[in-house]
Amino acid sequence: MSKYFLLLFRILVIGAFFYFEFAAGQEIDRLIIPDLFSNGMVIQQEKPVRVFGEGNPEKSVEVEFLGEKKAALFNGNRWMVEFPPQKAEGQVLEIKIFSGGKLVRKISNVLVGEVWLASGQSNMEMRLDMTKEGEESMLRPSDPLLRFFTVSTALLAKDSKGGPLGTSWERAQSDVLGKWSAVGYHFAYTLRQSLNIPIAIIHCSRGASTTESWCRAEMFQKIPNYDQLFYFKQESAKAMNQLTPSFCYERMLTTVIPFSIRGVIWYQGEANAGAWAEQEKLFTAMVEDWRTLFDDLKMPFYIVQLARYEQTIWHEFRDVQRKIAQSIPFSFMAVTIDLSRESELPKPPTNAHLKYHPIHPATKQPVGERLALAAKALVYGMDREEDYSGPMIKEGHLEEGKIRLNFDFAKSGLKSIDEKGLRGFYVAGENQKFTKAEATIEGDHVWLSAWGDAQPRYVRYGSERDMGHKELDVNLANRKNLPASPFTIEIK
Numbered sequence: 001m002s003k004y005f006l007l008l009f010r011i012l013v014i015g016a017f018f019y020f021e022f023a024a025g026q027e028i029d030r031l032i033i034p035d036l037f038s039n040g041m042v043i044q045q046e047k048p049v050r051v052f053g054e055g056n057p058e059k060s061v062e063v064e065f066l067g068e069k070k071a072a073l074f075n076g077n078r079w080m081v082e083f084p085p086q087k088a089e090g091q092v093l094e095i096k097i098f099s100g101g102k103l104v105r106k107i108s109n110v111l112v113g114e115v116w117l118a119s120g121q122s123n124m125e126m127r128l129d130m131t132k133e134g135e136e137s138m139l140r141p142s143d144p145l146l147r148f149f150t151v152s153t154a155l156l157a158k159d160s161k162g163g164p165l166g167t168s169w170e171r172a173q174s175d176v177l178g179k180w181s182a183v184g185y186h187f188a189y190t191l192r193q194s195l196n197i198p199i200a201i202i203h204c205s206r207g208a209s210t211t212e213s214w215c216r217a218e219m220f221q222k223i224p225n226y227d228q229l230f231y232f233k234q235e236s237a238k239a240m241n242q243l244t245p246s247f248c249y250e251r252m253l254t255t256v257i258p259f260s261i262r263g264v265i266w267y268q269g270e271a272n273a274g275a276w277a278e279q280e281k282l283f284t285a286m287v288e289d290w291r292t293l294f295d296d297l298k299m300p301f302y303i304v305q306l307a308r309y310e311q312t313i314w315h316e317f318r319d320v321q322r323k324i325a326q327s328i329p330f331s332f333m334a335v336t337i338d339l340s341r342e343s344e345l346p347k348p349p350t351n352a353h354l355k356y357h358p359i360h361p362a363t364k365q366p367v368g369e370r371l372a373l374a375a376k377a378l379v380y381g382m383d384r385e386e387d388y389s390g391p392m393i394k395e396g397h398l399e400e401g402k403i404r405l406n407f408d409f410a411k412s413g414l415k416s417i418d419e420k421g422l423r424g425f426y427v428a429g430e431n432q433k434f435t436k437a438e439a440t441i442e443g444d445h446v447w448l449s450a451w452g453d454a455q456p457r458y459v460r461y462g463s464e465r466d467m468g469h470k471e472l473d474v475n476l477a478n479r480k481n482l483p484a485s486p487f488t489i490e491i492k
Helices: 002-029 134-138 182-195 247-251 270-293 314-327 365-378
Strands: 042-044 049-054 061-065 068-071 073-075 078-083 093-099 102-120 143-150 170-172 199-205 263-267 301-304 331-334 392-399 402-408 414-416 425-428 438-442 445-449 458-461 476-478 487-490
Touching (some): 061 078, 068 078, 102 143, 102 182, 182 199, 182 365, 263 365, 270 301, 270 314, 301 314, 314 392, 331 365, 392 487, 425 445
Parallel strands (some): 102 263, 143 199, 301 331
Antiparallel strands (some): 061 093, 073 078, 093 102, 143 170, 392 402, 402 445, 414 476, 425 458, 438 445
């Protein structure tokens, strides 16, 4: 009896071995199609239509689109097919993917329109139903031409084997809107009202993620002393995956590269505020690399400046963001310094200290609208002669005992948002000890006076270091009610 039992056991073991070997081989050989390529997807107009994935180079992959079937080209185990650009003309299309001559996926209800990538950390990830405007937004009529695809953060799990996960495209309707990125939704909704064509957001963000985490590993080689970047030096980077260099890039962003998009909206920086001095070279390199990866060296890259928060170092980071937006071509920065005094989030976080001075401002609609205002002007050629940004400091001059500050985006004139005296201007000499100055508006510029006895060299506006992190409340804007960016400059 025992002899037969032993024989049976050996047969089972051998059978199991061959089964798992076969299953592993099947896993290697299977065709991997990213979730992005699913029913209801939107393709970017006027750019190449790219369909891609992974598979065995020895097995054929073909894609059929608009009656034309093309064989995929492989690079290692990555495959891609490219079709000519299309124009958004209200058409509803389909894409078919074949492997070994067999149809493996039919993608229906495909639209042509404008596609933007929304990325960053928690303020981009923040859901619509957690915001002040969420309830009203979710009552809007359904819009089948406004669509969203969210790259799942489940891809970041330690035991994740990568996609696909079965994530699908969604249409704008009340039962799904609440979980969409609030900034991404308001940006897309604003564009929909103006462009009247399909608008889509690919949402790919992760709370608490660093800039480094969204960077391709090869990119760091282009930065001198890259190994000295902030999160390469921090042991804490090992504690949370989204702090680790290249982690979010490898797990999430690669699932949408090189899908054709119009541009990027980016809300991130809180995790890097302590390394503000390194951000300019790091972020500039990242933008350049993303543009290369998406095959568009002029791809719009729009960022959101950090809001007011209880950290004195944030002024330095905001000022770096201002300089980045001014130095990188085809970029823009939306100012949010006026939006972070909302009293309480609709769904407040458990940390009490975030409740009344939230790192996640409850107001997100103006953020999306300000990004869209710039996109309408710079990308779509609408109202370009108007002020589509808040005032940006241009230069400061000492003239007859006063300081004259000149601004860009002040064609409409300057104003005080609350019609009270201007607040937040400080002047310092060589010792950089800043003293409060009186500020008055004259047309499109500001005059500073009465700052004390120091020979003026520096001007600072909107800094927690001067006003206190709880009291920071500045009020300079242009006549379009767009707030001026905080800044520190050396006067001439």
